[in-house]
Amino acid sequence: xxxxxxxxxxxxxxxxxxxxxxxxxxxxxxxxxxxxxxxxxxxxxxxxxxxxxxxxxxxxxxxxxxxxxxxxxxxxxxxxxxxxxxxxxxxxxxxxxxxxxxxxxxxxxxxxxxxxxxxxxxxxxxxxxxxxxxxxxxxxxxxxxxxxxxxxxxxxxxxxxxxxxxxxxxxxxxxxxxxxxxxxxxxxxxxxxxxxxxxxxxxxxxxxxxxxxxxxxxxxxxxxxxxxxxxxxxxxxxxxxxxxxxxxxxxxxxxxxxxxxxx
Amino acid sequence: xxxxxxxxxxxxxxxxxxxxxxxxxxxxxxxxxxxxxxxxxxxxxxxxxxxxxxxxxxxxxxxxxxxxxxxxxxxxxxxxxxxxxxxxxxxxxxxxxxxxxxxxxxxxxxxxxxxxxxxxxxxxxxxxxxxxxxxxxxxxxxxxxxxxxxxxxxxxxxxxxxxxxxxxxxxxxxxxxxxxxxxxxxxxxxxxxxxxxxxxxxxxxxxxxxxxxxxxxxxxxxxxxxxxxxxxxxxxxxxxxxxxxxxxxxxxxxxxxxxxxxxxxxxxxxxxxxxxxxxxxxxxxxxxxxxxxxxxxxxxxxxxxxxxxxxxxxxxxxxxxxxxxxxxxxxxxxxxxxxxxxxxxxxxx
Numbered sequence: 001x002x003x004x005x006x007x008x009x010x011x012x013x014x015x016x017x018x019x020x021x022x023x024x025x026x027x028x029x030x031x032x033x034x035x036x037x038x039x040x041x042x043x044x045x046x047x048x049x050x051x052x053x054x055x056x057x058x059x060x061x062x063x064x065x066x067x068x069x070x071x072x073x074x075x076x077x078x079x080x081x082x083x084x085x086x087x088x089x090x091x092x093x094x095x096x097x098x099x100x101x102x103x104x105x106x107x108x109x110x111x112x113x114x115x116x117x118x119x120x121x122x123x124x125x126x127x128x129x130x131x132x133x134x135x136x137x138x139x140x141x142x143x144x145x146x147x148x149x150x151x152x153x154x155x156x157x158x159x160x161x162x163x164x165x166x167x168x169x170x171x172x173x174x175x176x177x178x179x180x181x182x183x184x185x186x187x188x189x190x191x192x193x194x195x196x197x198x199x200x201x202x203x204x205x206x207x208x209x210x211x212x213x214x215x216x217x218x219x220x221x222x223x224x225x226x227x228x229x230x231x232x233x234x235x236x237x238x239x240x241x242x243x244x245x246x247x248x249x250x251x252x253x254x255x256x257x258x259x260x261x262x263x
Numbered sequence: 264x265x266x267x268x269x270x271x272x273x274x275x276x277x278x279x280x281x282x283x284x285x286x287x288x289x290x291x292x293x294x295x296x297x298x299x300x301x302x303x304x305x306x307x308x309x310x311x312x313x314x315x316x317x318x319x320x321x322x323x324x325x326x327x328x329x330x331x332x333x334x335x336x337x338x339x340x341x342x343x344x345x346x347x348x349x350x351x352x353x354x355x356x357x358x359x360x361x362x363x364x365x366x367x368x369x370x371x372x373x374x375x376x377x378x379x380x381x382x383x384x385x386x387x388x389x390x391x392x393x394x395x396x397x398x399x400x401x402x403x404x405x406x407x408x409x410x411x412x413x414x415x416x417x418x419x420x421x422x423x424x425x426x427x428x429x430x431x432x433x434x435x436x437x438x439x440x441x442x443x444x445x446x447x448x449x450x451x452x453x454x455x456x457x458x459x460x461x462x463x464x465x466x467x468x469x470x471x472x473x474x475x476x477x478x479x480x481x482x483x484x485x486x487x488x489x490x491x492x493x494x495x496x497x498x499x500x501x502x503x504x505x506x507x508x509x510x511x512x513x514x515x516x517x518x519x520x521x522x523x524x525x526x527x528x529x530x531x532x533x534x535x536x537x538x539x540x541x542x543x544x545x546x547x548x549x550x551x552x553x554x555x556x557x558x559x560x561x562x563x564x565x566x567x568x569x570x571x572x573x574x575x576x577x578x579x580x581x582x583x584x585x586x587x588x589x590x591x592x593x594x595x596x597x598x599x600x601x602x603x604x605x606x607x608x609x610x611x612x
Contacts, residue, residue: 102496
């Protein structure tokens with residue numbers, strides 16, 4: 001169960017953005033999607049969320065064709081966490097998170113008492129219960145990202161798609177949010193996040209998809225497939241990959257060191 | 264905004280509901296021909312019982328026929344119209360604000376009011392009957408929005424943006440049409456009638472107007488009340504709302520149809536009454552928060568109360584009545600300015 005992408009191609013009318021892409025996901029995987037700017041990471045997400053129709057190939061969600069899902073049905077399978085969330089109105093954190101349960105409601109229904117307490121539980125799990133009554137405009141970027149994760153969790157979908165979850169966060173908040181995301185994998189969720197930082201893939205992902213020129217340059221465990229030549233080819237700069245031991249734990253890190261030849 | 268316990272919101276809502284009933288009944292007592300409140304209540308009760316069952320239920324008439332006529336034939340339609348229109352414009356406004364993700368939007372964004380104004384001006388110019396004027400206003404209000412919506416559907420831009428642009432264009436077309444009619448209208452009778460109609464007033468409202476407008480207003484109000492939880496999700500980005508299971512295109516269409524029915528029906532019997540659909544939602548957001556579960560009903564109640572109050576002022580303060588549209592602007596604009604200025608501080612924390 002999960003997402004099954006089969007020979008997916010997509011084009012906006014001109015040259016194809018995604019070409020003959022195939023991969024499938026399993027529960028518990030935390031997958032980092034890497035690739036240079038404009039390579040089609042967002043396009044791939046938009047295909048997986050059913051916003052764009054593949055030009056060729058198909059996407060199966062829990063074994064069923066994506067196009068056969070209703071909006072509501074798909075929302076019960078896949079939740080989406082946008083890169084930024086800029087609320088027009090100052091909903092409280094509690095109200096914002098409660099909106100996640102909508103896919104579980106009939107068209108005329110409002111959230112139940114049970115669902116309201118589920119929201120408080122989820123906020124506690126993420127350690128932001130104290131923010132429940134605060135306005136979503138008046139909290140920090142890191143707190144807002146955790147709020148969006150809470151919203152995706154109450155949506156109760158098993159697959160979480162995150163578009164650069166740390167793009168607007170400072171160093172400390174990035175760490176806190178990524179730690180939490182990595183833990184979602186061990187709780188059985190499938191997490192697919194895009195990132196511009198190979199170090200996040202090394203540190204938090206169980207699997208990496210490296211996208212280049214519309215196809216997969218690498219697919220596998222980060223430490224195995226993100227080699228110096230792969231990273232150099234991916235970003236067009238020479239990259240050194242090293243192991244660093246901190247407090248007896250070994251971390252793999254990548255360091256860019258000089259413009260490459262192919263760009 | 265500070266933390267608000269649910270019970271605090273519930274208490275405020277109870278106060279608002281009570282205030283609505285006080286204002287509703289109090290408005291009957293105001294006017295040149297005074298009728299005591301206890302008489303008013305009994306006349307209304309008697310009227311309602313007779314309308315429902317045809318029997319008098321043993322209510323002894325301790326009032327005069329003149330008093331009954333004033334309450335039932337003059338004040339009741341007018342107060343009901345004010346309540347319906349106030350609620351309709353506020354609910355349509357607050358729904359549009361959510362849908363267009365913009366607190367500065369009001370219910371005539373897609374041309375409902377300017378279309379209705381044109382329809383009324385056209386009918387007055389052609390010296391049609393009063394009923395035809397109302398019907399023509401209603402029809403052109405709906406037609407204007409339908410045009411704007413169909414045009415926006417053909418655009419490849421973001422749906423919200425293209426709707427706003429199409430609405431602006433349609434509005435400006437119908438405004439130009441109205442101006443053209445005013446230009447060629449006979450200046451003795453038609454031009455004053457058109458100008459006065461466009462100012463917005465409930466002076467000429469009778470029972471038949473209320474009966475005409477009540478159905479479309481309720482047809483718009485009830486679905487929005489039922490769907491109010493989902494309107495919350497329209498305030499999010501398109502991608503977020505859809506990924507959370509909302510068919511945004513369909514929900515938007517429902518909101519547009521409902522808001523347009525309410526706005527066009529209101530304008531058709533009252534003319535242009537500005538500011539209500541803008542100020543009331545702001546006020547309610549401050550008092551009740553952003554959640555449409557409470558925001559929408561509170562807008563209906565506060566909008567109804569506000570318009571009854573302003574209309575009562577309009578008909579009692581001076582002998583020559585001030586058109587309601589002018590008064591709502593006089594009251595609405597300063598209140599709005601105050602809200603904008605004090606709201607700025609709130610966002611600063």
